[in-house]
Amino acid sequence: MIIKNADFIKSAVKPSQYTEPDYPEIAFAGRSNVGKSSLINTLVNRKKLVKTSSKPGMTQLINFFVINGDTSFVDLPGYGYAKVSKKIRQTWGKMIEIYLSTRQNLLGLVLLIDIRRGPEKEEFELINWLIKERINIIIVFTKADKLSKPKQQKALGPSLKKLNLQKEDIILFSAKSKLGKDQLLKKIEYIINYDE
Ligand SMILES: Nc1nc2c(ncn2[C@@H]2O[C@H](COP(=O)(O)OP(=O)(O)O)[C@@H](O)[C@H]2O)c(=O)[nH]1
Ligand SMILES: [Mg+2]
Numbered sequence: 725m726i727i728k729n730a731d732f733i734k735s736a737v738k739p740s741q742y743t744e745p746d747y748p749e750i751a752f753a754g755r756s757n758v759g760k761s762s763l764i765n766t767l768v769n770r771k772k773l774v775k776t777s778s779k780p781g782m783t784q785l786i787n788f789f790v791i792n793g794d795t796s797f798v799d800l801p802g803y804g805y806a807k808v809s810k811k812i813r814q815t816w817g818k819m820i821e822i823y824l825s826t827r828q829n830l831l832g833l834v835l836l837i838d839i840r841r842g843p844e845k846e847e848f849e850l851i852n853w854l855i856k857e858r859i860n861i862i863i864v865f866t867k868a869d870k871l872s873k874p875k876q877q878k879a880l881g882p883s884l885k886k887l888n889l890q891k892e893d894i895i896l897f898s899a900k901s902k903l904g905k906d907q908l909l910k911k912i913e914y915i916i917n918y919d920e
Contacts, residue, residue: 725913728792730768735785737819743788745829748916749796753820753850754836756802759866762899763836764789764799767909774799784816786823795916796829804846824853832860832915834908839865839876839896842883851887860915862895863887864908869898 736742754760761774768791787799800823801816824830833854837843843851854861865883868876876896884891895911897904 725909725916727768727909730770730773730792730797731790732773733788733790735787737785739822739826742786742823742827743790743796745827747790747794747796747829748831749798749827749829750832750834750912750915751798751800751823751827751830752834752836753800754802754866755838755841755844755846756805758802758836758838759897759899760799760802760836763834763864763866763897763908764797766899766902766905768797784812786819798823798830804844820850821853824857824859830859832862832912834862834864834912836864836866836897837883839868839871839879839883842879843886862908862911862915863889863893864895864897864904866897866899868896868903869900 733743734741752760752764761776764774765771765776773789774787784801786801789797789799791797800820803813803816803820805813824833835847835850837847851861865880871879880891880894880896884894895904895908897908
């Protein structure tokens with residue numbers, strides 16, 4: 725998949741505010757500060773299509789983008805930020821849950837996990853949801869450049885074991901070096917083209 729252009733369409737909280745479900749849609753989800761905005765910007769070759777922040781917990785809306793005029797990308801609110809109240813965290817969870825269970829044109833979800841942190845309760849919950857809803861999952865381990873190559877492998881071991889996956893099933897990504905960018909675009913393209 726070659727991304728020629730990307731446009732921000734709108735932000736939404738509830739389904740009545742979503743864009744029309746006209747295009748195949750790929751959503752991006754992950755713990756806040758996992759590098760989601762940076763990953764989307766890297767994919768679409770833009771420095772600031774999506775705002776990045778060193779302060780976690782800022783993205784609270786569902787953001788819709790149109791890619792190449794025929795594909796939809798969705799930036800879901802980052803979850804699991806400890807410093808916001810329990811009530812806000814529950815609202816975010818609900819927003820993601822409603823989106824995943826109602827969006828008819830959603831073909832796949834890219835789940836971002838910080839390589840240094842590995843999957844936790846929220847990721848397992850999300851994965852189970854996606855399986856139940858029959859939504860394709862692409863698992864991406866982010867910020868690979870923060871670890872040396874041997875340390876990357878060392879960190880991946882237990883994570884893959886917990887997820888019951890092989891190295892070939894996941895993508896190692898870095899927004900800094902663009903590692904994994906082409907591999908991720910290929911997987912997204914595959915999901916869009918081969919959806920029956
Ligand atoms: N070294 C490194 N830092 C990253 C990478 N991706 C994101 N970051 C940094 O992590 C912080 C959070 O990134 P952001 O994309 O805003 O995360 P989001 O909250 O998941 O959208 C920012 O300070 C980014 O510069 C990466 O691949 N490598
Ligand atoms: Mg963000």
